[in-house]
Every structure is written in C-alpha cells, then in structure tokens.
Amino acid sequence: xxxxxxxxxxxxxxxxxxxxxxxxxxxxxxxxxxxxxxxxxxxxxxxxxxxxxxxxxxxxxxxxxxxxxxxxxxxxxxxxxxxxxxxxxxxxxxxxxxxxxxxxxxxxxxxxxxxxxxxxxxxxxxxxxxxxxxxxxxxxxxxxxxxxxxxxxxxxxxxxxxxxxxxxxxxxxxxxxxxxxxxxxxxxxxxxxxxxxxxxxxxxxxxxxxxxxxxxxxxxxxxxxxxxxxxxxxxxxxxxxxxxxxxxxxxxxxxxxxxxxxxxxxxxxxxxxxxxxxxxxxxxxxxxxxxxxxxxxxxxxxxxxxxxxxxxxxxxxxxxxxxxxxxxxxxxxxxxxxxxxxxxxxxxxxxxxxxxxxxxxxxxxxxxxxxxxxxxxxxxxxxxxxxxxxxxxxxxxxxxxxxxxxxxxxxxxxxxxxxxxxxxxxxxxxxxxxxxxxxxxxxxxxxxxxxxxxxxxxxxxxxxxxxxxxxxxxxxxxxxxxxxxxxxxxxxxxxxxxxxxxxxxxxxxxxxxxxxxxxxxxxxxxxxxxxxxxxxxxxxxxxxxxxxxxxxxxxxxxxxxxxxxxxxxxxxxxxxxxxxxxxxxxxxxxxxxxxxxxxxxxxxxxxxxxxxxxxxxxxxxxxxxxxxxxxxxxxxxxxxxxxxxxxxxxxxxxxxxxxxxxxxxxxxxxxxxxxxxxxxxxxxxxxxxxxxxxx
Ligand code: ADP
Ligand code: MG
Numbered sequence: 001x002x003x004x005x006x007x008x009x010x011x012x013x014x015x016x017x018x019x020x021x022x023x024x025x026x027x028x029x030x031x032x033x034x035x036x037x038x039x040x041x042x043x044x045x046x047x048x049x050x051x052x053x054x055x056x057x058x059x060x061x062x063x064x065x066x067x068x069x070x071x072x073x074x075x076x077x078x079x080x081x082x083x084x085x086x087x088x089x090x091x092x093x094x095x096x097x098x099x100x101x102x103x104x105x106x107x108x109x110x111x112x113x114x115x116x117x118x119x120x121x122x123x124x125x126x127x128x129x130x131x132x133x134x135x136x137x138x139x140x141x142x143x144x145x146x147x148x149x150x151x152x153x154x155x156x157x158x159x160x161x162x163x164x165x166x167x168x169x170x171x172x173x174x175x176x177x178x179x180x181x182x183x184x185x186x187x188x189x190x191x192x193x194x195x196x197x198x199x200x201x202x203x204x205x206x207x208x209x210x211x212x213x214x215x216x217x218x219x220x221x222x223x224x225x226x227x228x229x230x231x232x233x234x235x236x237x238x239x240x241x242x243x244x245x246x247x248x249x250x251x252x253x254x255x256x257x258x259x260x261x262x263x264x265x266x267x268x269x270x271x272x273x274x275x276x277x278x279x280x281x282x283x284x285x286x287x288x289x290x291x292x293x294x295x296x297x298x299x300x301x302x303x304x305x306x307x308x309x310x311x312x313x314x315x316x317x318x319x320x321x322x323x324x325x326x327x328x329x330x331x332x333x334x335x336x337x338x339x340x341x342x343x344x345x346x347x348x349x350x351x352x353x354x355x356x357x358x359x360x361x362x363x364x365x366x367x368x369x370x371x372x373x374x375x376x377x378x379x380x381x382x383x384x385x386x387x388x389x390x391x392x393x394x395x396x397x398x399x400x401x402x403x404x405x406x407x408x409x410x411x412x413x414x415x416x417x418x419x420x421x422x423x424x425x426x427x428x429x430x431x432x433x434x435x436x437x438x439x440x441x442x443x444x445x446x447x448x449x450x451x452x453x454x455x456x457x458x459x460x461x462x463x464x465x466x467x468x469x470x471x472x473x474x475x476x477x478x479x480x481x482x483x484x485x486x487x488x489x490x491x492x493x494x495x496x497x498x499x500x501x502x503x504x505x506x507x508x509x510x511x512x513x514x515x516x517x518x519x520x521x522x523x524x525x526x527x528x529x530x531x532x533x534x535x536x537x538x539x540x541x542x543x544x545x546x547x548x549x550x551x552x553x554x555x556x557x558x559x560x561x562x563x564x565x566x567x568x569x570x571x572x573x574x575x576x577x578x579x580x581x582x583x584x585x586x587x588x589x590x591x592x593x594x595x596x597x598x599x600x601x602x603x604x605x606x607x608x609x610x611x612x613x614x615x616x617x618x619x620x621x622x623x624x625x626x627x628x629x630x631x632x633x634x635x636x637x638x639x640x641x642x643x644x645x646x647x648x649x650x651x652x653x654x655x656x657x658x659x660x661x662x663x664x665x666x667x668x669x670x671x672x673x674x675x676x677x678x679x680x681x682x683x684x685x686x687x688x689x690x691x692x693x694x695x
Pocket of ligand 2: 193320447
C-alpha cells in the first residue's frame with residue numbers, strides 16, 4: 001500500500017524536484033530569484049521551462065496554463081497544449097522560457113474597475129517563481145501575477161507579494177538592530193482554517209436560490225437546529241468521511257498540508273485546517289482547497305457550500321487567518337523567548353501589531369467586507385464588525401505592568417525593564433481562549449477570525465502585512481537613532497501600549513454592552529460592506545498603501561469600484577432570484593394549497609361538518625399570499641430603480657438600504673407561509689431536509 005509520504009506533493013514542481021532536475025547553476029540562480037527576488041534571465045528560464053515540461057509530461061500532463069487570481073476572488077486559467085507541429089506531420093512537445101515567464105491574455109472580461117479600457121484589453125500574466133508550479137487535471141499550472149499593460153495589478157496576488165516584500169525589508173532592518181545579523185529574510189506565515197457546509201446534490205438542484213446565489217433566500221427553521229451542539233466535533237458520517245478522505249488525498253498530491261478535519265457547530269458544517277506555510281503559498285493552497293472541496297463533493301453526491309451564510313438561523317462559515325512572522329533562521333517572531341533580548345524583540349513586534357491593528361481597524365475591516373460576510377459579522381456567531389485584540393490574561397498583565405512601570409506579579413522584586421529582564425512564563429495554548437474576539441493572540445501567532453469562508457485570504461494578508469510594515473518602519477526610525485537602545489525601546493513599547501490599549505478587549509464580543517463600550521472608546525464599527533468600503537479611500541489609508549508601494553492610488557480607486565460593483569451585483573442577483581422563486585414556485589404552491597383547503601371546506605360544508613381548521617389556515621395563508629405577492633411586486637420595482645443609480649457607492653448603499661430590506665420582508669411572509677403549508681405542497685426541499693439530509 002502506498003503511504004502518504006509516497007504521494008505527498010507528487011504533483012508539485014517543488015524544491016526537491018527542482019534540485020533533481022535542474023543543472024546546479026540554474027538551480028542556484030532560481031533559488032537566488034526565489035529567496036532574494038533577483039532577476040532570472042531568459043536563457044535560464046528556458047532551462048527551467050524545459051525541465052518543467054518534461055516532468056509534467058511524465059506525469060501525464062498535455063497542457064500548461066498560467067494560473068492567476070483575478071479580482072473575481074476565484075482562480076482563472078487558460079489552457080494551451082505543449083504540442084508544436086513538425087514539418088513531417090508529427091508533433092513535438094514544446095514549452096519555452098518565454099511561455100513560462102510571461103503570458104498574454106485577453107482579459108477584457110475580468111473586473112478592472114476602469115483600469116483597462118476595452119481597446120487595450122490585454123493583460124499579462126507573469127510567473128511568480130516563489131509559488132510552486134503544479135499539475136491539476138492534466139495541466140501544468142504556473143502560478144502567476146496578473147497585470148494590465150500599464151503594469152497595474154489586476155489581481156489579488158500582486159499586492160500580496162508587494163506587501164510581503166516591504167514587510168520583509170522592514171522586519172529584517174529591525175532584527176539587525178537587535179543584533180540578529182544572520183537574518184536575511186522574514187516571511188509572514190499563514191494557516192487558514194476553512195469552514196464549509198455539505199448538502200445533498202439532488203436537494204441542492206431543487207433550490208434555485210442555492211444554485212444561483214449559494215445561499216437559501218427562503219426557508220424556515222426546522223424543529224432542531226444547532227442548539228444541542230451535538231454536531232460539533234461529533235462522529236463523522238460515512239459519506240462525509242469518504243469525501244474528506246478523497247479530499248485529503250487530492251490536496252496532499254498538490255502539496256497542500258491538509259491536517260485536521262472535523263465537524264463544526266452547525267449541522268452539516270465542517271472545517272479543514274492545513275499546516276501553516278508562507279503566505280503566498282498558503283493563498284494558492286487555500287484557493288486550491290476551496291476549488292477541490294467543491295469538485296470532490298460532487299463525486300460523492302454532495303455540494304460544498306462556501307457561502308458565508310447559507311442558512312438563516314444557523315451559524316455561517318468563516319475562515320480563521322492564523323498569522324505570524326518567521327525568519328530564514330527558523331525564528332518565529334511572536335514566540336516569547338528565553339533571554340531579555342529575545343523578549344524585548346518579541347514585545348516590540350507585538351507592539352507593532354497592536355498599533356497597526358488599532359490605527360488600521362478600518363483597513364482590516366474592509367479586507368473582509370463582502371455581501372456574504374455581512375450576514376455573519378455582528379450576528380452573534382462571528383466577531384462583531386468592531387475590531388479588537390485579545391491577548392490573554394498573562395500577557396495583558398505584563399503589558400499593563402510595562403505601561404504603568406509597575407512590578408509584575410507578587411514574586412518579582414523589581415520592575416520589569418524591557419531588554420533587561422526576562423518575561424515571566426505564560427502558558428501557550430490557554431484553554432480560556434476567547435472565541436468571540438476578532439483578533440486573538442494564541443501563544444505564538446495571531447488569529448484573525450473575521451474572514452468570510454469564500455474570501456481569498458490575499459486581501460486580509462495584504463492589509464495586515466502593510467499596516468505592520470508601516471509601524472515597523474516608524475519604529476525603526478526611532479530605534480536606529482537611539483543613544484540608549486534599551487531605554488528608547490522600553491519607552492517606545494510603553495508608549496505604544498499607552499496610546500493603543502483601547503484596542504484590547506477580553507470580554508464577550510457578542511454582548512451589546514461591548515458595542516456601546518467600543519463606541520465610547522472611539523473604535524470603528526462598520527456594519528456593512530458599503531459602509532466599510534467608503535473608508536478605503538480615506539487619506540490615511542491611501543497614504544498607507546501608496547507610501548509602502550503596495551497599491552498605487554489608481555489601483556486603489558479601481559479596487560474601490562470593483563468591490564462596490566461586485567456587492568451591488570450580488571444583491572441584484574439575489575433579488576432577481578427571489579422574485580423568480582416567489583412568482584414561479586412559492587406563490588403558486590401556496591395558492592394551490594389554499595385551493596385544496598377551500599375545496600375541502602366546501603365539501604365539509606355540504607356534509608354539514610365543521611371546517612374551522614381549513615378556513616382558519618386558508619384565511620391566514622391567503623393574507624400571507626397577498627402580502628408575498630405585493631412585496632414581490634415591490635421588490636421588482638425597487639430593484640429596477642436601484643439598478644439604474646449611477647455612482648458605485650450610492651448604488652451599493654441603496655442595494656443594502658432598499659433592496660435588501662425589501663428582500664427580508666418578502667422572505668418573512670414566505671417563511672411564515674411555509675410553516676402553514678402541507679409539506680407535499682411546498683415546492684422545494686426544506687431546511688430540515690437540507691441540514692439533516694445526509695445520513
Ligand atoms: P483552532 O481551531 O484551535 O484555532 P487549529 O489547530 O484548528 O486551531 O488551527 C490552528 C492553525 O494555525 C493551523 O492551521 C496551524 O497550522 C496554524 N499555525 C500554527 N502556527 C502558526 C504560525 N506560526 N504561523 C501561522 N499559522 C500557524
Ligand atoms: Mg481557529
């Protein structure tokens with residue numbers, strides 16, 4: 001039998017394969033490109049391309065594709081075969097360095113937010129040698145960045161790579177101040193925990209709302225939801241187990257370190273967590289994970305729902321972005337150390353994150369904003385839309401002591417001086433971890449829990465990396481000029497805590513009292529996607545991104561347009577789907593049932609039998625029917641009016657304020673009617689069947 005290590009990463013052109021297949025000098029140059037971002041010249045690219053092609057063909061690949069991550073949030077690919085005709089009507093398989101390094105693509109249908117007029121619709125994709133190439137469905141996939149001809153980023157990967165580069169420079173400079181001269185590179189690492197739902201394929205196909213929008217737009221709660229918590233970490237059903245096994249194998253072959261799989265809180269909800277890796281690779285891997293989850297599910301008669309809120313009244317799905325910084329020497333910068341100097345360094349990086357999160361709350365909130373995620377944030381199941389940091393009791397105590405120049409604990413005789421004393425030990429994975437916190441320190445990393453399940457993790461990590469870079473650069477300018485390094489460092493950390501402690505919160509984030517308290521502290525509470533996005537172009541945020549060269553102002557403006565447009569489009573599709581379902585399925589079904597009730601009543605009357613039940617239900621249903629029909633017409637009208645509004649923000653805002661509100665009204669009437677209608681008349685699988693349908 002094959003063991004996991006026999007096939008782990010077999011479909012990846014990884015370091016080991018490169019070492020085996022490339023001449024030493026080419027391998028070394030490529031490593032230089034990968035580690036230090038040095039230019040790779042075409043003759044070397046030719047050698048790499050050829051080795052890649054031979055390897056891919058041996059694995060059965062016939063095509064290659066530049067694999068990129070446009071603003072749609074999903075990945076894109078365009079396949080070309082390796083085939084090249086020869087004069088004697090045979091073919092040879094070819095793949096050049098030029099084809100590896102750069103591809104052209106007619107990109108006019110990808111969102112560009114006005115960056116690309118249609119007459120210059122071409123974009124190009126450029127190889128990102130820091131992400132490994134891999135084989136998927138018989139095609140060699142080459143991870144690439146996607147840009148316009150003017151060089152503007154049209155994807156999510158380019159800004160992420162830029163943010164990693166500036167963060168690297170900023171962090172290395174600081175580490176050198178601490179005497180860590182051997183550190184030449186610092187990379188952010190990420191382990192994203194991914195939540196998802198699985199539903200029966202045949203039931204899914206009978207729900208136009210799931211098919212068109214990924215979430216149920218109608219549906220009343222079954223007698224049982226998640227209140228018993230009997231699904232969380234419960235026994236996994238055989239059909240799900242065989243799906244998970246298949247998924248693991250496919251992911252492992254692609255070098256994705258899928259590690260833990262378990263049932264989540266809601267019925268039919270599950271989670272997959274990989275082992276963390278460098279952020280750009282983690283981003284690729286998470287995209288592949290989402291894609292494969294959907295594909296593998298189908299093979300098992302299931303559909304994987306990645307929507308943030310597929311069902312009203314049960315928990316939605318998110319993604320936890322576990323983030324840390326690691327050096328080429330194997331140091332985790334958020335691991336408290338053993339010596340005074342290591343601890344001082346830990347506290348400095350910790351302070352940088354604290355300040356970054358406080359100063360750029362809105363930037364982080366924007367990075368997770370989407371129509372789907374709006375249903376989660378603030379709904380007592382995911383963190384509220386307010387950003388705060390949870391540090392745990394022990395660390396909070398230490399920071400308080402530093403801030404107030406007080407002694408720590410009772411045993412310590414002296415005040416703790418940063419850079420002079422060591423930190424008292426604090427337990428790592430403390431069990432009292434606060435699960436309602438949006439941004440929690442979990443011993444040696446931070447866990448940002450606001451991301452939606454379908455989001456690309458690129459956006460959040462770009463935001464986080466850039467904000468931390470900005471603060472590290474400011475810290476560097478203070479520390480590099482210090483006469484007394486330890487004293488300056490101590491004061492810097494103390495002042496940072498003093499100025500930004502309003503962001504610390506260890507209480508219950510689901511509590512209404514927190515909303516008031518946060519307001520008192522001046523923390524931002526951006527409830528919806530349009531409200532959040534409005535702040536993307538605030539002066540301080542434009543400055544953050546442009547000064548650090550992660551986005552140009554033009555690119556930011558284009559993203560603002562794209563994100564708002566996408567929000568409006570999603571609500572528009574949902575509204576159209578609701579109108580369609582109400583008119584063609586739900587209203588006719590209720591009408592049919594009321595007809596049956598009326599007929600029964602008539603017969604009973606003729607027989608002189610009491611028909612109180614039929615007439616009462618009929619009356620109630622007929623009222624709801626009129627209400628549903630009137631609201632359907634209202635929704636139709638409102639949607640049309642709003643769709644004609646000019647201006648991306650005004651339009652998105654109106655979709656939220658007017659269209660979404662009318663959709664909720666329509667849903668309410670229909671869900672109420674569902675509860676009164678005989679099951680055999682209801683025209684689609686109900687919540688109970690969808691949520692508990694898998695045996
Ligand atoms: P929980 O569900 O308790 O939050 P999990 O074990 O499911 O914890 O997930 C923790 C995630 O954090 C995993 O993906 C793990 O690889 C990741 N992780 C651990 N250490 C680091 C690190 N240094 N940098 C980034 N991610 C990390
Ligand atoms: Mg978690």
